Amino acid sequence: MHPFDRAFRFVLPAAAVAILVTILSVGWLTEPDRFAKGYAPEQPIPFSHQLHAGTLRMQCQFCHTGVDKSRHAGIPSVDLCMGCHKVTKADRPAIQKLARIAQTGEPLPWQRVHTLPDHVFFDHRPHVNAGIACQSCHGEVQTMKVVTREMGMRMGNCLACHRDPHAALPPGSKITRGAEHCAACHR
């Protein structure tokens, strides 16, 4: 075999694969897992679920009004917060920031903690209607000072519960399985 032949047929491809593997593994190792548990970004306003949902015992649906009406649970609008905070703790810098936002109409960019890829069309309604507690997927939010992602929310997590939901369902529920077919979430 011509020496160049050997180089091109074996050495070069091997080198290319080695480079590829290096780049991919370095990339993969240094990338933060965007689905990782424990993801707790800093929020523009230090809203504490521990205080509101825990100590004050506010219902999840009070703020996240969309859960039983729409696919999306929704983030409360600023004027919902101002409903109380026009008066409550109006001296705090965080509340003053909130009030300023409510006044000027500038956007309040919450750092999103729970999200799914674009090709997943998750619908809160059947889960809420089935009586599944928010905590089943979102963790004990009422204990969180900063919202932390408690579940990887990969397809495996969803399917595991869909295949055996009785732990998440309230007692007496007649539901035995969740949807397992592709079109339920991927369309």
Place this chain on the structure above:
Amino acid sequence: MKTRLPDHGPVEAPRFWRTLEERVETPEARQAAHDEFLPGAVPAYDDVHGLPPQSGVSRRDFLGLVSAAAALAATVGCDRKGQGTVVPYTKRPVEVTPGVANYYASAFQEGRRVYPVLVKTREGRPIHLTGNDEHPGVRGKTSPRAMADVLRLYDPDRLRAPKAEGRTIGWAGAEARLQGALKEAKATGKPVLLLSGALASPSRKALLADLKAALPTLEHLAYEPAAGDAAEEAARASYGQSVAIQPRLAKAKVILSLGADFLNGEDPETLAAWGAQRRLKSAKEPINRLWVLEGPLTLTGTNADHRYPVAPSRLAAVAFALARELAAKGLSLPAGADLSAVSGGAPADVPAQAWANLVKDLQHAGRNAVVLCGAQMPAEAHQAAHLLNALLGSEAVALSPAEPLATTRDLEAAVQGMAAGRYAAAIFWDVNPAFTYARAAAWKDAVAKVPLRAWIGLMEDETAAQCQLVLPENHWLESWGDYTTPGAAVLQQPTVGTLYDTRQGEDVLLGLLKALGSAPAADYHTYLRARWEKAVLQGGTFEQALHDGLVKAEAKTVAPAFKGASVAAAAGRATRRTEGLELVLFPGFATLDGRHANNSWLQETPDPISKMTWDNPVAVSVQDAQTLGIQEGDFVTLTLEGTTLRLPAVIQPGQAMGVLALALGYGRTTGGVAKGVGANAYPFLGLDPATANVRPGARLAKAGGRKELSRTQSHHRMEGRDIVRSLTMDEFLHHPQGHHHKPELVSLYEEQKFPDHKWGMVIDLAACVGCSACVVACQSENNVPVVGAEQVAKGREMHWIRIDRYYEGELENPKVVHQPMLCQHCDSAPCENVCPVNATNHSPDGLNQMAYNRCVGTRYCANNCPYKVRRFNFLEYTAYKTEPETLAYNPEVTVRPRGVMEKCSFCVQRINDVKIRAKGEGRSILDGEVTTACMAGCPSDAIVFGDLKDPKSRIAQLVTATRAYRVLEEVGAKPAITYLADLKNPVAGGHHAN
């Protein structure tokens, strides 16, 4: 390495970039959409090789280049950031729940027609249109162009701010200038020309009357290039006034169409009546009979029970001969009608036996017969139709007085006036005469003599280019308005706040009124409401009317009386003979008069007859093509009275010999989508309104060269397979399954069990007219991309549902059947077995699912599909789209990237939504609760979707029909869609073909 998000504010969902380019509309990005390879790949390779530039890289070399770069590309493409941001409302609008659609009732006016619609909005944006279900006439249905008009709201070419002499200015300045000019005109007593579209709105009419009172020298012309001057002339002759002629098919047993395309989708009410008459369960039920005499093949012609090609210039003679024959058979002519100029006996254009049958049919039907004439047909033909209806005493047609329309004669007078410097100012509101007037050069010169020219419209067009003041108008989805329709007074309300700095045309007029001294209302909304509360609302509230979109009210009109004296002159003119080829100019299916030319959905919806997209070739009859030696796609020169056009030709089976057909509305010179598409046929229009659209003396010659036609179908024969079935009433009665036997299917696979629901569909070919409303509805609902002319020519159109048009019989006058074809959701789908990554499989409720995220683009599934309904995203059709185009998307459906296969999903997003809502309410799904977009869009109710497992559902009954069959059943795919054979009702006597 960080990818930087584009700096345009926070977004709800994180941006995962599927391609390297972010949403930047660089010329390179646009070019890259057309290239298979990333920009730079091709020239770089050629520079390295020192070879002359090639048009592409060979696949082998490309793979060599890219494989090593793949790693680099992949790592850069990964999203490093977190999940992005989510931004709530600051002040939540009470009526918006994110994720839940709001519906508003409104109305869309196109020419003289009014379409009451229901507008579906998501997060404040209108995304989908259907008919207003509360309206007693349309009952939830609307036309394809109405459905497509939602795209025009988001047209990037829309003018966003007023302009003067080409520079952007504010409204204050623009209005001041216009008002100044009008005040001056009033002071000097010089006339002002106002050219607008048809007046179908009573409030707008009242406003114009107010304006005329304030400015007595105002001259208003209502101009609709597509309405047909001849129809207007004929109405004035026959009835002494402008008349609206509305078919009432429910009462019609026999219909004669003289080139009238009343089944083409523009009239959902008539289509509903047609569908109701043709969707027969048993052959013993009554059915109507449609006779069509026409030159070019129209959609109505394809649905005829008997069709005979007759040159349009001969239609009048034939129709008057018919009248004479019927009068001889005892029907009484209207007083004063003189048919002495009409020669006796059957005309040569129609075979003798058919003639006799036609006469007999009309005579026997009497009051239940109706004769309709195509808008573009010569005036004499219209007058003959009016006479015949009067003669028959037809109850199947409703005549009512209509607002007069300007004809070319009126426009010609205006041109003379402008050229003579008569006018102080001219205002063009929603019209484009610089494009639609036949003598464009004369128009341009005349208009230049008017001191102030103002234009009010949606996007800058040929007329705006000649005006100093260019004022952007609200889209009708952002506007207030009202219309009168038979059975209800209809309201138009804004469904979204104005997207740009635009105003409603009526508000500009109100500003003028104020400047001229009278101030009827602060804005048009107030004006409209005041009028309604005074005159229209009988006790109800305005809010209730807005909620319904209408107030039911029978319009109290007196049907105009037919003037017998008009007959003699028309009959005399009808006997003229024409030499040479006659050119018929008709409004394009996609463009109408050119106003929709910038709507890419419509440009890509295939013309129902020729299946052409993105072009308007001249249609030539089979015989003439043979004589002239023309083949499909050949370039020809079309000459008429000094005007010559070079354009491609298509051969149209069924078109009458000696007749050429050319669509109007193409050849625009403005508009990102419209520019350069097709050829402008307006210069061929005649200046005599009576024959403006049917022009004798045309010459056609081969010009050399061929154009690759962007046609979605070139089937001319059925290839012997059992795909479409058409039965005569006799066959329906005795052997509805014909000689077809249900094949015995043996399968290796176990039958799949469907525990809860099994979704299926029944499509009744007897009701389907081929109007393509389903195609547009599906495109709107499912974010189906537009690919452009070049790609359509390669067969890469993306429509999930298509109408296959099959000819049968002789080429000179074939029978035509339309068949909507979509994913059949086969129980034993050939596509499911072959996907290497299991991206497509079957759901437990009977759907063939498509998981876009899994698809790697092998295309084996499309290869295997016997119905060829799978569409592949060969190129990146969607990633480069930015606002405002992306605002039209339905957020419930994925926007597919390059490399992914897509197909009809039975609107699974709607199925899922209904399932969840029903489950949440603790009930089962009702029959008819889930409507697919195509089903909801079909005006003749040809498509029925439902649960095959529900014995009480409508579909369960239809599936057992005697004329039911499945397409390509012998292949064994077990499709979930059942078709009901087309029905034709020729004169009993057994002839199947004409």
Place this chain on the structure above:
Amino acid sequence: MADANRTPLLDRAAALLAGPFLLGRQALSLAFLTDRETPEAPALALQRIPVTPPEHAIKRRG
């Protein structure tokens, strides 16, 4: 050009290196818009278009 010496090996080696290099460079330049002028496709294309609710409109159902 047809009569110049053909050096396929050298060409391919150069292409193998130059290709990824050029592609990568193009990729990076597209991903990082720092050293680029804002593209002259109208700035309007990048601005969000305000979608506001209509005034005085009454909806049919939500």
